[in-house]
Structure formats: C-alpha cells, structure tokens
Amino acid sequence: MFHRRKIDPRHIAVYVICMLVLIVLLPYASIKLFPRILEKEATPYGGKIPETVEIYITKQDKSVTIPFEEYIQGVVASEMPDSFEEEALKAQAVASRTYALGRINAGTDLCDTVHCQVYRSDNISKKVKDAVNDTKGQVLLYDGNLAAHALFFSSSAGKTENSQDVFSGTFPYLVSVSSSYEPGATHKKETQTMTISQFAEKIRTAFPKLNFGEINSSNIEIKSRSEGGRVSEIQIGSQTISGTDLRSALDLYSARIKISVNRKEITLTTSGSGHGVGMSQYGANGMAKKGKSYREILSHYYQGTEVSR
Numbered sequence: 001m002f003h004r005r006k007i008d009p010r011h012i013a014v015y016v017i018c019m020l021v022l023i024v025l026l027p028y029a030s031i032k033l034f035p036r037i038l039e040k041e042a043t044p045y046g047g048k049i050p051e052t053v054e055i056y057i058t059k060q061d062k063s064v065t066i067p068f069e070e071y072i073q074g075v076v077a078s079e080m081p082d083s084f085e086e087e088a089l090k091a092q093a094v095a096s097r098t099y100a101l102g103r104i105n106a107g108t109d110l111c112d113t114v115h116c117q118v119y120r121s122d123n124i125s126k127k128v129k130d131a132v133n134d135t136k137g138q139v140l141l142y143d144g145n146l147a148a149h150a151l152f153f154s155s156s157a158g159k160t161e162n163s164q165d166v167f168s169g170t171f172p173y174l175v176s177v178s179s180s181y182e183p184g185a186t187h188k189k190e191t192q193t194m195t196i197s198q199f200a201e202k203i204r205t206a207f208p209k210l211n212f213g214e215i216n217s218s219n220i221e222i223k224s225r226s227e228g229g230r231v232s233e234i235q236i237g238s239q240t241i242s243g244t245d246l247r248s249a250l251d252l253y254s255a256r257i258k259i260s261v262n263r264k265e266i267t268l269t270t271s272g273s274g275h276g277v278g279m280s281q282y283g284a285n286g287m288a289k290k291g292k293s294y295r296e297i298l299s300h301y302y303q304g305t306e307v308s309r
C-alpha cells in the first residue's frame with residue numbers, strides 16, 4: 001500500500017530559513033566581521049622586508065651582507081644632501097626603500113652605484129639615521145601593490161615627466177606634476193655653445209650607426225616636447241632622435257633643452273638636473289620648507305600612492 005506523505009509547511013519554512021542563513025547571511029557576516037581577510041587577499045604586498053641585503057661594492061669587487069635598514073641609511077646619505085629638511089630626507093628614505101625592495105623582489109642584485117642606488121657605509125649623519133628610523137619599514141603602495149618604480153632625480157625646473165615620455169614603461173603613479181618649490185637647486189640654467197661642426201662631430205660619434213647626412217644650421221630643429229617640457233624629438237640632419245638620447249650624447253644635465261642656432265654656432269641651454277621622472281629631490285626639500293610632511297611630498301610626486309602602515 002502506498003501512503004502519501006503529507007508535507008509539513010513548518011518543515012519547508014525551516015528549510016528555507018536554513019538555506020537563507022547558509023547562502024546569504026553567513027558569507028555576509030564573515031565579510032562584515034573579518035574584512036581584513038578580504039583586504040589581505042586583495043593586496044599582494046605582504047609587508048615582507050628582508051632583514052639583510054647583499055650589496056655588491058664595486059670598488060672592492062666583493063659583496064657584503066648588511067641589515068636592510070642600514071643599507072637604506074647609506075643610500076639616503078649618498079643620494080640626498082643631509083642639509084635637506086628632515087621631511088625631505090624621510091620622503092627619500094621611503095622612496096629608496098621602496099625602489100630597493102622592488103629590485104629585490106624582481107630578483108635583481110643590488111650594487112652601490114647609480115645603476116641601482118648610490119650607497120656608502122661611512123659618514124652617515126644622525127639626521128639621516130633618524131629619517132630612516134622614523135620611517136622604518138615603510139614603503140610606497142599603489143592600489144595595494146608595491147610602487148616598485150619609485151624613481152627620483154635632482155631637480156625639475158618646474159614640472160616632472162610622465163614615465164613613458166622618458167622611459168619605456170607606463171606607471172600610473174609616475175605622471176607629470178608641477179614642482180614649484182625648488183629653492184637652491186643646482187643646475188638651474190646651464191649653457192654651452194659650440195660650432196655646428198663640433199656639434200655634428202659629437203652627434204656622429206654618439207650615434208655611429210645613424211646616417212645624418214649634412215648637419216647644418218637649417219636642419220637642427222626641436223620637433224616635439226613632452227608634457228613636462230623636455231625635448232621629445234629633435235631633428236638633426238636627416239635623422240630624428242629623442243631628447244633623452246641627445247642628453248646622453250652631449251652629457252647634458254637634463255633633456256629640458258632650449259636650442260638657438262645661427263649659421264656657425266649652436267647654443268644649448270638646459271634647466272633642471274636628472275631624468276625628470278618621479279620625485280624631484282629639490283622639490284621635496286622645497287615642499288618640506290613650506291611645511292609639508294613626507295607623506296604629502298610622496299603623494300604629490302607619486303600620484304595615487306600611500307605609505308604602508
């Protein structure tokens with residue numbers, strides 16, 4: 001015999017409530033109660049800074065292993081004058097720590113020259129040590145990730161550059177910003193004059209593979225400039241080269257170049273010093289003098305970033 005079972009509506013109600021709790025309320029409660037779990041999953045930067053680093057000391061042709069923060073002290077002491085404001089030195093410490101960590105994470109060996117960051121082990125002032133200690137372990141983050149390309153340079157003469165206008169990579173935090181306060185900046189204006197034939201000789205030597213044809217006063221012309229005001233392209237003879245290439249060919253302080261040409265001579269005037277991408281050190285010092293904190297300095301020159309912790 002077949003008994004038809006009667007379904008109890010109370011059972012259905014209990015079932016529906018159980019499913020609601022399982023599918024909706026439990027996940028919702030866990031997000032509300034443990035938001036950090038989700039945040040951590042969204043941020044690949046786990047805050048891991050190595051205790052020690054190995055640095056290749058070029059002159060001695062050997063590597064030394066030193067505490068990471070001691071390395072940062074030696075970098076800040078070498079990369080920024082310790083006459084600079086404390087907040088500027090702190091900004092430099094965070095930028096240098098971030099850049100070093102980026103290279104370590106990328107598996108690059110660290111050396112003590114401009115190839116990585118200049119480092120020395122002696123003559124480190126208390127002021128520099130304090131700036132590093134006060135920011136111990138702090139790095140720059142963009143969208144939760146290490147802002148690994150925290151580049152810096154000496155002075156901008158007014159405006160920094162978009163990364164992609166100078167180097168190959170595009171990074172959202174390396175964008176052109178104003179750099180209004182650069183008191184006492186060295187290399188504000190450098191001028192050199194040479195004959196057209198001396199100029200042509202230097203260019204041909206720097207680019208032996210390019211055929212420039214005849215180089216004369218009528219075919220030397222700046223074709224375009226970047227957002228930050230540096231030369232993007234310049235025509236020389238029958239070729240067009242980048243401002244960065246011209247800068248290195250003539251060993252100029254920056255690619256923010258003005259050119260005036262007459263029949264016999266060329267005069268090149270540069271303003272600012274360095275590649276122009278990221279933090280202007282003189283600009284950082286100027287902002288510090290105006291009362292800005294290292295966090296404000298860093299978030300200005302590295303747009304959209306924040307200091308960890």
Ligand SMILES: [Zn+2]
Nearest residue numbers: 110111115116
């Ligand atoms: Zn290196």
